[in-house]
Every structure is written in C-alpha cells, then in structure tokens.
Amino acid sequence: MDSLKIHLLTGGYEKHQIFHELDLTLPKGKFIALTGPNGSGKSTLLKFLYKQLKPESGAVYIDGQDIQHLKQKELATKLGFVAQNGKLDYAFTVHEAVSMGRYAYDGEDNGHAIEAAMESCDILHLQHKTVTELSGGEVQRVLLARALSQDGRLLLLDEPVNHLDVRHQRAMMGLLTELVKKGYTVICVLHDMLLVQVYSQLALVLKEGKIVSYGPTEEVFTDDLLNEVYHIKAHQVYDGELDRKIWLPTW
Numbered sequence: 001m002d003s004l005k006i007h008l009l010t011g012g013y014e015k016h017q018i019f020h021e022l023d024l025t026l027p028k029g030k031f032i033a034l035t036g037p038n039g040s041g042k043s044t045l046l047k048f049l050y051k052q053l054k055p056e057s058g059a060v061y062i063d064g065q066d067i068q069h070l071k072q073k074e075l076a077t078k079l080g081f082v083a084q085n086g087k088l089d090y091a092f093t094v095h096e097a098v099s100m101g102r103y104a105y106d107g108e109d110n111g112h113a114i115e116a117a118m119e120s121c122d123i124l125h126l127q128h129k130t131v132t133e134l135s136g137g138e139v140q141r142v143l144l145a146r147a148l149s150q151d152g153r154l155l156l157l158d159e160p161v162n163h164l165d166v167r168h169q170r171a172m173m174g175l176l177t178e179l180v181k182k183g184y185t186v187i188c189v190l191h192d193m194l195l196v197q198v199y200s201q202l203a204l205v206l207k208e209g210k211i212v213s214y215g216p217t218e219e220v221f222t223d224d225l226l227n228e229v230y231h232i233k234a235h236q237v238y239d240g241e242l243d244r245k246i247w248l249p250t251w
C-alpha cells in the first residue's frame with residue numbers, strides 16, 4: 001500500500017513558487033532518500049508533507065486521506081518529523097522532551113510509548129539528564145525518540161546526520177534501517193551520496209523543484225545523473241562488505 005501520495009502539487013512561498021504540479025507516490029515500509037543540490041526544494045517538500053505549507057493547488061494524501069482535512073493532532077499520530085539542525089533549548093529532562101511527542105494524545109503515554117521510543121534510540125540512560133547538557137548526537141537521538149513517541153509509522157527527517165561523527169552517523173542510519181524493518185516508512189533528506197547509496201532503498205532526486213529521478217537507489221545513481229544534477233564526474237568502486245558497487249565523486 002502507498003504511504004504518501006502527492007497529487008499535482010503546486011506551491012511554495014509567497015513570492016517563490018517551488019513546485020509545479022508535482023506528482024509522486026511513495027510506498028509504505030521503505031527507506032526513501034530525498035536528495036539533490038542546495039535549494040532544490042527538499043525541505044520545502046517536507047513542509048508540505050507535515051502541513052507547514054499549504055498547496056496552492058493539488059494535495060497530499062496519507063493513507064488515502066487529504067492531510068488538509070486532518071487536524072494537526074491527527075496528523076501527529078500518523079507522522080513524526082525531525083527538523084534540520086533541531087535544537088532543544090529549554091532545560092527539560094530527556095524524558096520530558098520525549099514526552100512532548102505525546103501531545104496529540106493529550107500526554108497519555110499508552111503504557112509504554114515514551115519508554116519504547118527512548119529504548120529504540122538508546123537514550124534510556126540519559127532520561128534524567130537535562131537536554132542542554134547533551135552532545136549534538138544525543139540531541140539528534142532525543143529528537144528522533146520524540147518523533148517515535150508520536151506512534152505514527154511515517155518518519156520525515158531533514159538531514160538527521162548533519163553534525164554527527166561517523167560512528168553516530170552509522171548509529172542513526174542503522175536505527176532508521178531497523179525501524180524500516182519494523183514497518184516504518186522513512187523519508188530522509190540526505191546530502192551524502194554514500195549514505196544514500198548504502199542505506200536507502202528508493203531515492204528521489206530533486207533539482208529546482210522538479211523530480212530528476214526517482215526509483216530504486218541503485219538504478220537512480222548513474223554517472224549521467226551525477227553529472228546532470230551536481231556537475232561532477234563520478235566513478236564506481238566495488239565495496240566488498242556491501243558486495244556491490246557504489247558511486248564516488250572523482251576528485
């Protein structure tokens with residue numbers, strides 16, 4: 001079944017239309033990378049998906065429902081969003097920060113949602129710490145846990161591994177992969193073409209608000225595409241651990 005349908009979506013900002021009749025269907029239960037150059041519309045597309053922006057025309061459907069007809073709280077039970085460079089500025093504890101994901105349920109925990117989310121993100125041991133005392137990688141995990149505690153099955157993440165070191169990048173991407181195995185749909189803005197190729201099953205490449213390519217990641221990435229989108233030369237190398245070839249920029 002489809003998770004998300006974007007139907008002839010036109011819109012953007014007051015003086016800057018980004019999308020014109022964008023039409024796209026994203027399936028359930030996949031790790032979908034959203035990539036493309038700076039300013040191509042990736043974050044803007046996410047804003048339409050979580051209803052921060054309203055289309056001039058066209059619509060976004062989740063499980064067949066037009067999200068404009070859903071109250072914000074209803075939408076929050078279906079999808080969680082982790083913002084780019086998300087911050088936790090106030091001196092809440094980690095437990096309190098994750099609990100905020102339950103606002104759609106008027107704070108009710110459903111028995112275990114908060115703890116389960118903290119366990120998935122490996123932050124149970126941090127739960128009594130103040131969020132302002134956390135490292136960047138820990139904050140990212142708290143933000144993901146807050147989104148998970150909303151109990152939706154669709155996760156939207158805008159560059160979740162920005163500022164993370166390689167080990168934390170791997171941990172975050174590994175966690176997202178595990179969530180996909182459990183039935184979540186992950187739509188994740190990523191710049192790093194290596195991470196896109198290693199972790200995503202489907203890749204959507206945007207340029208100037210248009211879809212340049214969309215499909216299984218190994219089919220989307222080609223030297224022609226990388227040249228067209230980023231104006232770079234690329235070559236393939238075989239990775240013995242992955243047992244497949246991946247594209248690297250030619251320096």
Ligand SMILES: Nc1ncnc2c1ncn2[C@@H]1O[C@H](COP(=O)(O)OP(=O)(O)OP(=O)(O)O)[C@@H](O)[C@H]1O
Nearest residue numbers: 013014016018036037038039040041042043044045
């Ligand atoms: N609030 C805004 N008002 C007007 N224009 C905006 C606003 N936010 C973004 N834009 C413009 O919309 C276009 C798409 O921006 P968007 O942030 O979606 O790109 P992106 O692909 O996420 O970029 P990046 O990779 O740099 O994060 C850009 O030209 C940007 O300048």
